[in-house]
Amino acid sequence: MAEPYRVIVVEDDPDVAFYIKTVLQKNGCIVQTFVDPSFAQSAMRLYEPDVVITDIEMPGISGLDLIAMVRAVRPGTPVVVMTAHVSVDYALVALRNGADEFLTKPIASADLISVVARLAEEFRAAKETMPTPETVLAIGAHPSDVEFGVGGILAAHEAAGDNIHVMTLSRGARSGHVGDRQNEAFAAAEYLGARLHLEDLADTEISGGDPTVGLIEKVVREVTPTIVYVHSDHDLHRDHRAVYKAAMLATSNIRSVSCYQSTSSTVDFRPNRFVTIDAYFEAKLELIRLHKSQLTANKYFTTDYLASTVRYWSRFGEGSACEPLEIIRDSTELTPGVPDTAQALKKHRLTQGRARQLPQ
Ligand SMILES: [Zn+2]
Known part of the structure; x- marks a missing residue:
């Protein structure tokens, strides 16, 4: 039976x-x-x-x-x-x-x-x-970097049944108690149904070479991601640029790699994909709220700032809330990950409800 x-x-x-x-x-x-x-x-x-x-x-x-x-x-x-x-x-x-x-x-x-x-x-x-689920690896220098950059996109991946891994290279000692920040990072990963790979490099001293490259390579070998999200090079924070550089070396054979916006992105951040997250903005807010120690410390973590940012980027995309990405490499014909699932879903009458608004 x-x-x-x-x-x-x-x-x-x-x-x-x-x-x-x-x-x-x-x-x-x-x-x-x-x-x-x-x-x-x-x-x-x-x-x-x-x-x-x-x-x-x-x-x-x-x-x-x-x-x-x-x-x-x-x-x-x-x-x-x-x-x-x-x-x-x-x-x-x-x-x-x-x-x-x-x-x-x-x-x-x-x-x-x-x-x-x-x-x-x-x-x-x-x-x-439906196609086999994607394996997504989102890499950030500090706790909450990934949630700020691609929190909505990750929530959409989660809803589409993809496997999500978050890699955080330092515990953010410079802007909060390490124990708090670590717990917050785990709470956010749990909310996403993601596995957290939490490293312990010194905050503000992350290298663009080793050991950072080696640490990322180790996780890439272990989880074999099909999609990677990471910091952009166009960023004031040297840790963010270092993680970008290290990730470029460590993920050179990954099919889809793109860079997200951070709180310290410069005007040179030039996204060329705008992923609609209308149905996942609430999830993004919740992910940010889970980083309790940062809510007062970080002026960019207010709801109105987050809302106006995704609203602004939607002028280049669809819907009324978008997260922007700089595409480094995307060797698939279709947009990888969630949209494959969205296209498969469209063939059935399964697109009803809010989850229809998957990234384009
Ligand atoms: Zn950071």
């Missing part, structure tokens, strides 16, 4: 939740029920469901908001919306908001089983046609 379908049920009525769980479990599904919808986001990451079933009206969050949240975490995940109200309006609103199916309570067990089986099979088939 095929792998059992994994189903998440979000329903504030425990009796209904129990009924659905019982019916589906009898039919071989693995079911997790949540009475409190606020657990749904972490549940999405933890259980990677084939189908999500949600009530339309719950305290705190509506089933319709939940659809957007589900798709932001895992694009394409089928969502079934349930309601007790026999109303065509409800059904239309749910479907317009991207629900895949609509069930009216009381739900017949046969309907439930057939809907779940059909959506789960479609989703699994669609996933098989």
